[in-house]
Amino acid sequence: MEQTTSGAPDATASPTLTSPPPQGPAVSVRGLRRRYGSGSTAFEAVRGIDLEVARGSIHALLGVNGAGKTSTLEVIEGLATATAGEVRVLGLDPVRQRREVRRRTGVLLQRSGFVGDLTVRETLEMWTATVTDPRPVDELLELLSLTAKADTRMRGLSGGEHRRVDLACSLSGRPELVMLDEPTTGLDPESRRQVWRLVRELREQGATVLVTTHYLDEAESLADKVSIMRAGEIAVEGTVAEIVAAAPSQISFRTPAEQLSLPTGEVSTDGELTVLRVDDLQPALTELLVTARQGGVRLDRLSARTASLESVFLDLAGDHHEKPETHDEPQETSR
Amino acid sequence: MSVTTTTTSAAPARDGWRTSLRRTVLLGRVNWTLMVRNRTTLLYAFLMPALPLVLLVVGTRGGQNANIDPSAGAIAAALLFALVFPGYYNLLSMFVTRRDELVLKRLRTGEVRDGELITSMALPGAAVTLVVAVASVVLAAVLGLPMPTNPLLLLLAVLLAIGTFAAFAIWTASWTQTAESAQLTSAPVIALSTVGFVVPLLPSAAQPWVELTPGAAVELLLRISWFGQERAGSEPGMSFVETWVEAAPSLGALAVWALLAVVVARRSLRWEPRA
Structure with a gap:
């Protein structure tokens, strides 16, 4: 079944804006394809994947660089349209029902920017003033250990601090679903652990987290379910225990x-x-x-x-010969 | 500290026009703060429109209402400089810089709508232009110059011009790679905006065509609405009704430019840098 739509199926089948279904998966993807360019230069980054993220779970999307993780996530976030397939976020179409989806989701992009001349506090004040149900700025500053940096301009922050502000913005609207694209890239080990704690707390509070990463220890530590992508397809899916047991x-x-x-x-x-x-x-x-x-x-x-998640991952990486990044406690491989 | 989230079925969206207006004004205030924090944008925003007004004061001092042409030229120049520098160039530069640094992409992941983002970035330039217009009226009163014959027409022309130049900025941004290259890519619009000042020097056959350019249209609308002048050098004294009739072609030209700019800007708008 392949729909040649822009990720926007028949509106009559869509739930209304005021009555999203409370049940069902937080994210549902069917036959998703995303192609860049056309003709002989066309490149299909996502090749017909199916994905389901259960409500209240942490779901990790793993893959080497270029596997299609970000391309998939951008469609789920409503930032890009699909070449084909169907996407539902909290039961809604992320493109056609963008406003409602935005109100209930938090997004952390892999790469993003902030205005350098604003302070951290001003940046968060701006963000919280634009969301429907904002957290207090001081709470966000404390949550991400940014209180001491509140009056520092964004251009004066380190990469890790910048990332933490980015994460604070993602959580500023008390989202039901948080989509994090490589959230701990560039963070020091302590900050990474802090982000992991934060992600677990989000789940404990009932939120759903969809996270992409190429850090295997991150996926092993956090995820209830893992989908490993390779060349635009989901090669393996399940809990870490299931994946390892099958290898x-x-x-x-x-x-x-x-x-x-x-x-x-x-x-x-x-x-x-x-x-x-x-x-x-x-x-x-x-x-x-x-x-x-x-x-x-x-x-x-x-x-x-x-078998370990790492050995499965390396086997799947196959011809790419790209080693996944691990932190703190590099896992030995017998290869 | 624990995280609290909203996990039950959320309240219906209250995304009415009031919310939209509140977000736009709030973001506009942030953009105003950023404009005055940066020396270059501050200079462009305030010094450039202020220069013609300084000349107006110096030139009129002691020569009570001797000749309205230089005064009209100075006020028109102040308005055009406000439209071109904070209204057009600052917006262009801001949009391109934020697009390239992925600030716009990041903001679009939130609840802010695209129209709110663009409008909020255009607000500081619009505010400066309106301030210049009001300051010109105050200065004219102080200097004993005539008051606007048709203030409504003047306001309409200023608002239409603000929208046109903002749309020009977004359109120009679509084919501007970096903030530095904006100095070059902005040249055609700046030329279109200032060519009105040389209309009297052009052959008479060319003048009606040049008067259709956005800058010339703004200058002509100012002369008509404020001084009741048909064009530079002509006798003032049009009635309120006559100003509407006389302004129709220039208003039409400006509206067409605005429409054209909006259409092409919408078609070519890019929120992210080219890969």
Whole structure:
């Protein structure tokens, strides 16, 4: 089913502005496509994805740069029109019912700007004065630890402080749905943790959070559900536990594999390193160790690990060869 | 500190014209603050329109109502400078800078509507132009110059001109890459705005056409509505009704420019820098 609309289906099917359905997903996307350019230079950034974000959940959209995360989010935010497909935000069309959607959502763009000659307080005062149900400015300043910077002009802020002001603006209207595009990019570890706490508090209060990130630790720590995008499509979706459980575990060692009868699994070699990918780690590892003992073979630098979000992500990144960014506690990979 | 959110079914949108007006005026006040905070925009906004008025005071001092032509020229120049500099150039520069720095994109993610954003950015220039118009009337009274023959027509012309030049600014912004390049891309509109001052020097066959340019139309409307003059150098003394009749072609020309500017601005408007 592919509609060639601008993300704006039949108005008669749309809920009215005054009676949005309280139930149903916070975000519903069906067959979304987004194409840039035309003719031979056309590029399809989003290739027919389906996505559903449950109310009151934190949903992470993961992917390497260029996977289509921001292109998808911009359509959901109503900032761009879809080439095809259907999008509903809180049961509303984000383009045709933009005003109502804007009133109930908070958006943090991946890159955005503020007027440099305004102070932090003036910036937040301007924002809160334009929303229907504003939070007090002092509350926002405290929430994002910006009180000490309240009278600093925006051009005098660091990148992380700038990002926190940006986030404060997103939350200024007490949104039901918050859409955050790489919210912690450029933040120091403490600020990142603070943002994570904030996002969890939003969920505890009943808000829905849709967040894009390429920080795997962020997704693992925060998300109730994860969708991993690759080349404009959603390649994997589920909770972190479900995604990891469905992925093969990995055993690696430096002894040439030809000396051994290996358990059933996918075998690959990288120089002297033999990598064995198996569905069930424990019996495979037991079998390998028994075989090695019987054959008198020493398994140098033996490593066994269950699948992780990172290993799944790296597998999906495939030919892109882009390593995801991790912070604070880089996860070791056996590759 | 805990976060509180609205998660129940929200109240119906109260997005009436009052809300829209409140947001526009509020954003306009912020833009006014920014205009006076920046030395360059402050200079453009106030010094340029003030210069002709200073000349008016100096030139009229001691020569009580001797010749209305220089006075009309000075007042027209003050109004046009207000329209061109804070009204047109500052708006153009502000729009391009904020577009390139993604300020506009960010603001559009909130509840502010596009029309409110543009209007609020045009408000400081509009305010300066209106202040210049009022100051001109006050100065004329102090200096013993004639009062406007048709104040309504004068107000209409000023408001129409404010809208036209604001639309020109947004249109120009669509093909202006950076704030620096605005110095070049603004040249055609500035030329169209100031060509009216050389009308008397042009061949008589060309004059009616040049009078249709926006700047010349504004100058002519000022002469008609204020001094009852048909054009520069002609005898004053038109009646109230005659001023409406005489102003019709210039009003029409300005309205066409306004319409044209709005149409092309709407068609070519960009809120984000080109990729």
